[in-house]
Amino acid sequence: MSVTLRVWRQAGPGSAGKFVEYQAANLSPNMSLLEMLDVVNDDLEKRGEDPIAFAHDCREGICGTCSLVIDGKPHGPHQGVASCQTYMRSFADGATIVIEPFRAKPFPVIKDLISDRSAFDQIQQAGGFISVRTGACCDANAIPVPKPVADLAMDAAACIGCGACVAACKNASAMLFVSAKVSQLGLLPQGQPERDTRVLNMVSKMDELGFGNCTNQYECSAACPKLISHDFIARMNRDYIGALFRSSLQPASNAGAGGAG
Numbered sequence: 001m002s003v004t005l006r007v008w009r010q011a012g013p014g015s016a017g018k019f020v021e022y023q024a025a026n027l028s029p030n031m032s033l034l035e036m037l038d039v040v041n042d043d044l045e046k047r048g049e050d051p052i053a054f055a056h057d058c059r060e061g062i063c064g065t066c067s068l069v070i071d072g073k074p075h076g077p078h079q080g081v082a083s084c085q086t087y088m089r090s091f092a093d094g095a096t097i098v099i100e101p102f103r104a105k106p107f108p109v110i111k112d113l114i115s116d117r118s119a120f121d122q123i124q125q126a127g128g129f130i131s132v133r134t135g136a137c138c139d140a141n142a143i144p145v146p147k148p149v150a151d152l153a154m155d156a157a158a159c160i161g162c163g164a165c166v167a168a169c170k171n172a173s174a175m176l177f178v179s180a181k182v183s184q185l186g187l188l189p190q191g192q193p194e195r196d197t198r199v200l201n202m203v204s205k206m207d208e209l210g211f212g213n214c215t216n217q218y219e220c221s222a223a224c225p226k227l228i229s230h231d232f233i234a235r236m237n238r239d240y241i242g243a244l245f246r247s248s249l250q251p252a253s254n255a256g257a258g259g260a261g
């Protein structure tokens with residue numbers, strides 16, 4: 001099969017970008033979109049031209065690196081898959097495919113299709129961890145967790161931090177990502193000591209970095225390659241209000257440092 005590509009090319013963060021058209025021929029429908037870009041890049045390199053910069057790692061839908069907007073949709077036409085799991089058979093022979101980076105103010109473009117999503121790392125560092133002892137492993141059943149709660153925590157933990165939720169949201173809200181990270185720890189017993197400080201610090205960092213607020217568009221969960229539910233945003237909001245209330249009851253020197261109470 002053959003396709004026409006309209007690819008966003010941008011030399012660097014400070015440069016103006018533009019769409020450039022490429023023809024890609026002799027493609028197998030069973031190639032992934034990233035393999036197709038590899039073929040295009042081989043041709044560009046043979047001609048001495050600058051290959052298209054795009055980010056990828058696992059190519060198995062688990063690392064969240066391959067953040068592309070394909071035909072206007074973060075991660076492309078299918079629900080519940082990452083860009084690297086999008087195959088050429090998803091497109092008609094002769095189709096024109098438009099490929100752009102994730103666009104949001106807190107995700108500046110580094111080059112071509114690669115955007116800087118380290119803002120997510122900063123949010124994680126603000127509180128997305130637990131302080132359990134790191135000694136020998138305890139017995140698996142030493143801390144009982146009800147099965148429905150464990151399942152819900154695992155649903156939240158499926159977030160791969162790709163940023164599709166931000167790219168899909170008209171407000172560039174990171175609330176689906178942050179709510180998944182808050183919930184995966186806040187639901188479990190090991191996550192209780194920092195439950196309040198976690199949600200307060202992560203939400204505050206999210207705001208500081210320029211992400212917008214949720215206005216219930218649900219585009220985030222529609223674009224999420226791991227189908228994270230927007231219900232986690234409601235859960236995070238409840239946690240946040242509770243944490244604010246509890247921190248206001250504490251002595252000033254200790255405010256915001258308490259457990260779930």
Ligand code: FES
Nearest residue numbers: 057059064066084
């Ligand atoms: S390359 Fe890992 S999720 Fe796509």
